[in-house]
Amino acid sequence: MGTPVITTEEPRPIAERVAEFLPAQGSFEYQNDQPGKTHNWHKHSLDETLFVLDGGMEIFWNDEDGVHRAQAGPGTRIALPANTVHGSTAGQSGCTYIIAPEGGRTAVTEFLSAEEFPSG
Numbered sequence: 001m002g003t004p005v006i007t008t009e010e011p012r013p014i015a016e017r018v019a020e021f022l023p024a025q026g027s028f029e030y031q032n033d034q035p036g037k038t039h040n041w042h043k044h045s046l047d048e049t050l051f052v053l054d055g056g057m058e059i060f061w062n063d064e065d066g067v068h069r070a071q072a073g074p075g076t077r078i079a080l081p082a083n084t085v086h087g088s089t090a091g092q093s094g095c096t097y098i099i100a101p102e103g104g105r106t107a108v109t110e111f112l113s114a115e116e117f118p119s120g
Helices: 014-021
Strands: 003-009 028-034 038-044 050-062 066-072 076-080 084-099 109-111
Touching: 014 084, 084 109
Parallel strands: none
Antiparallel strands: 003 076, 028 084, 038 084, 038 109, 050 066, 050 076, 050 084
């Protein structure tokens, strides 16, 4: 299990952010979640970086110390180690963000069943 590293950066034009995350080969995801959209507990086979462009989200994760929650708004970078059990819920104005998997590769995503959801 991993623990995300969450940092906040100064705003930059969207074209600069896209160029920053575009890998030499491969892709990233430009995600738009409507208000209240929840991505329940899951994990990915690769390290991933999320970067919030607009709106906000609550990100939640589970590690050896239990369940944690943090708010992420524009300029927030979230580095998720591979196999970190996590999820997110978009804020009141929704959330637009980049999901950049390690090396621009396609991660395998495994969603947890309701019985496997961490408590807390």
